[in-house]
Amino acid sequence: MPHSDISNAGVAALFYETAELLELSDENQFRIRAYRKAARIIEDLGKNAAAMSREELLAVNGIGKGIASHISAIKESGVFPELEELRKKFPPGLREMLKVEGIGAKRARLLYEKLGVDSLDKLKAAARSGEIEKIDGLGGKVQENILAGAERVRGAPERMLYWPALLLAEELIKELRLLSFERAAYAGSLRRGRETVGDIDLLAAGRPDGSATGKFAKLPQVERVLALGPAKASIRLKAGIQCDFRIVPGGVYGAALNYFTGSKEHNIVLRELARKKGLSLSEYGLCRLSDTEHKYPLAAGTEEEIYEALGLQFIPPELREGAGEVALASRKLIPELVKLADIKGDAHNHTDFSDGVNTMEEMVRAASECGFEWYFAGDHSIPLGVVHGLDFKGYSSTRDELSALAAKFPALKLGRSIEMEILKDGSLGFTDKEAAGTELVIGAVHSSFKLAEAAMTARMLKAIENPYMDAVAHPSGRLIGRRDPAGALDYPRLFQAAAGTGAAFEINGQPDRQDLTDITARLAREAGVKILLSTDAHSAGQLAYMRIAVTVARRAGLTKGDVLNSLSYKDFCEWIKERRSRALKGSR
Ligand code: DGT
Ligand code: CA
Ligand code: CA
Numbered sequence: 001m002p003h004s005d006i007s008n009a010g011v012a013a014l015f016y017e018t019a020e021l022l023e024l025s026d027e028n029q030f031r032i033r034a035y036r037k038a039a040r041i042i043e044d045l046g047k048n049a050a051a052m053s054r055e056e057l058l059a060v061n062g063i064g065k066g067i068a069s070h071i072s073a074i075k076e077s078g079v080f081p082e083l084e085e086l087r088k089k090f091p092p093g094l095r096e097m098l099k100v101e102g103i104g105a106k107r108a109r110l111l112y113e114k115l116g117v118d119s120l121d122k123l124k125a126a127a128r129s130g131e132i133e134k135i136d137g138l139g140g141k142v143q144e145n146i147l148a149g150a151e152r153v154r155g156a157p158e159r160m161l162y163w164p165a166l167l168l169a170e171e172l173i174k175e176l177r178l179l180s181f182e183r184a185a186y187a188g189s190l191r192r193g194r195e196t197v198g199d200i201d202l203l204a205a206g207r208p209d210g211s212a213t214g215k216f217a218k219l220p221q222v223e224r225v226l227a228l229g230p231a232k233a234s235i236r237l238k239a240g241i242q243c244d245f246r247i248v249p250g251g252v253y254g255a256a257l258n259y260f261t262g263s264k265e266h267n268i269v270l271r272e273l274a275r276k277k278g279l280s281l282s283e284y285g286l287c288r289l290s291d292t293e294h295k296y297p298l299a300a301g302t303e304e305e306i307y308e309a310l311g312l313q314f315i316p317p318e319l320r321e322g323a324g325e326v327a328l329a330s331r332k333l334i335p336e337l338v339k340l341a342d343i344k345g346d347a348h349n350h351t352d353f354s355d356g357v358n359t360m361e362e363m364v365r366a367a368s369e370c371g372f373e374w375y376f377a378g379d380h381s382i383p384l385g386v387v388h389g390l391d392f393k394g395y396s397s398t399r400d401e402l403s404a405l406a407a408k409f410p411a412l413k414l415g416r417s418i419e420m421e422i423l424k425d426g427s428l429g430f431t432d433k434e435a436a437g438t439e440l441v442i443g444a445v446h447s448s449f450k451l452a453e454a455a456m457t458a459r460m461l462k463a464i465e466n467p468y469m470d471a472v473a474h475p476s477g478r479l480i481g482r483r484d485p486a487g488a489l490d491y492p493r494l495f496q497a498a499a500g501t502g503a504a505f506e507i508n509g510q511p512d513r514q515d516l517t518d519i520t521a522r523l524a525r526e527a528g529v530k531i532l533l534s535t536d537a538h539s540a541g542q543l544a545y546m547r548i549a550v551t552v553a554r555r556a557g558l559t560k561g562d563v564l565n566s567l568s569y570k571d572f573c574e575w576i577k578e579r580r581s582r583a584l585k586g587s588r
Contacts, residue, residue, distance in 0.1 A: 041062045097111070101483050120150055162511065168239055183204065253302070256283045284300065346534060347532060347565075348376075355388075356379070358540045361408075381418045420438075426461070427466075468583075475505065
């Protein structure tokens with residue numbers, strides 16, 4: 001039976017696993033990289049790979065004959081034969097060990113061969129009993145870090161990142177439209193744009209006659225049905241998350257959407273406000289207290305009507321956390337939040353000159369297809385441990401290559417940026433003279449994450465005080481669910497320093513980074529620091545992560561004026577120039 005319903009995430013997962021197992025087999029790096037690259041490209045494809053013909057697949061940048069054949073095989077059988085063979089070679093627990101920060105394939109193999117460690121539990125036991133530090137080349141510090149890392153993997157809550165949940169929800173809403181629901185939306189934490197979500201809450205306006213929930217429960221995305229009634233279905237999706245789907249009468253759609261969007265804290269504040277006005281607010285609408293059966297709502301059809309009837313400005317879902325937003329809305333002080341349409345460009349991303357999977361031309365084409373006005377094509381600087389970063393010579397020659405592309409994409413204004421290594425002592429990967437010759441410098445830490453709080457803050461302060469530091473990338477370094485943020489950075493001091501030199505801070509849009517967070521981004525803005533929204537794209541499709549960065553910015557309450565990406569190309573370049581000249585004067 002053909003498995004054309006296998007999702008892109010499903011195909012990508014098979015390729016990622018293959019790459020990991022090949023790494024455990026100490027296979028050729030090129031083959032490993034080819035699988036990772038294919039996985040990334042498929043994840044970001046935007047249409048279902050298994051439903052595409054061989055010709056269509058081969059037309060995709062980065063998919064060659066080998067990968068196209070593998071996708072056909074997966075489509076035919078639902079499994080990937082090459083992966084099945086690899087799976088027989090290694091105990092399944094070994095892969096789980098790779099989730100531990102500080103354990104790569106080499107270490108996993110070493111621990112397996114020397115100590116027979118083939119699961120997370122055995123790994124922890126070996127670390128606790130002191131066996132790991134006895135292995136040549138490992139030692140006590142490594143053992144300590146492995147134990148801490150292993151504990152984090154287990155303790156990670158079963159929540160899904162915002163981005164995959166968003167894609168799933170949008171796919172399910174399409175299915176609901178096919179089931180003839182004109183009004184359908186996702187609610188809950190997903191609509192509020194939380195970093196991770198516990199489940200997907202879906203809502204549709206319609207008649208609860210049982211046929212729709214039944215059809216919904218039979219969708220190919222469903223793993224099993226947890227509860228099924230005429231107006232509600234709770235299902236477990238194959239993607240590993242629960243979904244609650246509710247049908248409500250069209251007349252109360254707004255009230256239900258408001259209720260199920262939450263947050264619970266926001267709902268409570270709204271309800272108290274309603275009470276003070278002699279009204280009640282529930283998923284059935286805003287009613288008089290005397291109308292105990294909710295028969296004559298004053299407002300229920302749309303959220304806008306409800307906020308208005310309560311004497312409030314409309315509150316965007318991203319701000320509904322019960323953190324003072326209702327008081328602001330009553331004084332009409334909710335700002336107009338930045339939106340995707342305000343974004344004119346991206347400045348932090350990667351080509352295959354460093355660790356991106358697409359060529360510079362492919363990235364530039366994708367940026368022009370995004371409708372950006374400008375695009376700073378980026379890459380890592382030296383010295384970077386695992387991937388190959390550019391030195392200044394490499395920067396300059398690739399800048400020339402970028403200039404040559406300008407004729408092909410006349411509508412897009414191009415620049416070149418460098419994600420500049422911030423070394424352990426706070427100095428940069430380029431000399432000052434080289435940095436001065438770099439169009440845009442975005443500093444980042446990729447090594448020595450475990451410095452003590454004071455040392456890490458001092459390192460960052462020194463980097464910020466460099467007059468060529470235009471923006472600071474993902475300052476906490478966290479990877480949600482995998483790596484904790486750097487030990488309590490002194491953000492107020494960093495932001496104060498940045499306000500002094502005019503350096504911006506980034507909101508990184510990678511699904512597992514989201515760094516700055518909504519909280520630290522708000523602090524930055526209050527300190528007078530400009531914010532740069534970044535995709536940090538490592539493939540063309542990842543330019544879509546701008547949506548994530550915008551969502552975090554909205555949760556932080558940022559407006560268009562707080563965000564550098566809303567500037568025209570000319571104004572953005574002007575900003576860099578003025579900022580540097582002010583910082584240079586300040587540093588003298
Ligand atoms: P999650 O799923 O943990 O990421 O977070 P939410 O906010 O999506 O929570 P969930 O799915 O339990 O409920 C969805 C919304 O329904 C929630 O944001 C507000 C509303 N809600 C659920 N239970 C209650 C409740 O007991 N009281 C109130 N006022 N609202 C509730
Ligand atoms: Ca939820
Ligand atoms: Ca729920």
